[in-house]
Amino acid sequence: MFYEIELMDHIRVPPKEFGGDTKTSVLRSLNQHFDNYMSKELGFVIGVHSISNIGEGIIIPGDGAAYYETTFKVFAFKPELQEVIIGKITEITDFGAFLDIGPIDGMIHISQTMDDYVSFSKDNALQGKETKRTLKAGDDCRARVIAISYKDPANPKIGLTMRQPWLGALHHVEEDLKKSKESAKKAAPKK
Numbered sequence: 001m002f003y004e005i006e007l008m009d010h011i012r013v014p015p016k017e018f019g020g021d022t023k024t025s026v027l028r029s030l031n032q033h034f035d036n037y038m039s040k041e042l043g044f045v046i047g048v049h050s051i052s053n054i055g056e057g058i059i060i061p062g063d064g065a066a067y068y069e070t071t072f073k074v075f076a077f078k079p080e081l082q083e084v085i086i087g088k089i090t091e092i093t094d095f096g097a098f099l100d101i102g103p104i105d106g107m108i109h110i111s112q113t114m115d116d117y118v119s120f121s122k123d124n125a126l127q128g129k130e131t132k133r134t135l136k137a138g139d140d141c142r143a144r145v146i147a148i149s150y151k152d153p154a155n156p157k158i159g160l161t162m163r164q165p166w167l168g169a170l171h172h173v174e175e176d177l178k179k180s181k182e183s184a185k186k187a188a189p190k191k
Contacts, residue, residue: 001083003076004049005042010067013057018066026054026068034074040150043078044103077103079145079158084167089139094120097135099143099160106158108143114172115163139169 011033017025030048037045055069079085079101087099087106097113098105110118113135116128125136135141144167147159162168166176 001078001080002046003043003078004073005076006052006071006073008069008071011070012063013066013068015064015066022054022057022068023051026070027051030070030072038103038153038156040153042074043076046075046077046103049073049075079104079106079148081145081148083145084142085145085160086140086142086170089135089137089141092120092124092126092135092137097126099141101143101158104156104158106143106145106160108160108162112146112159112161112163114168133169133172135169139171141169142167142173 011026011029013022013025013029017028027048030051034045034048050073052071052073057066057068059066085099085101085106087101089097090100090105091098094110096110097108099108110120110126113126114128114131114133116131116133118126118128121127121134123136125134127134141162143160143162144164145158146161147157149157149159151157166173
């Protein structure tokens, strides 16, 4: 889920930025600090949205930089368990697939790619035994978040599944919806 989060922190502005516009200098420092920033509490920070307030700057002896108490807003992506997300397959491996869901790739184990026995084919795709459906790099897919791990804070892991109704490659979901509508039409009483 994407969020807009308001934060307050003391932002360090180096001496080389003195004499310029304070808001611009604080924004530059914020963007440098939050570039590729990730935490369990905030999730993946996409960027600094706006600055609400900048307090008076203070200089700490021995540092020379100014610190401004600043209230600001960031955009962040924080995946939640059971959330349904849409992304694009970036890589197929013999153990599953990776789905680009924005600031991170989620991993779909081969057993979770479709409701079928799945094998890795020579043309670098995953194929269902009974359905003959394939999953390849570049496919747009809908998946559900089933695991989130921040065990290694520098490399969080997102586990996904596509083995539930209306999940999977979007072109397969569209086929299933069409079949479902046709079946409903046939089963409907004639007037």
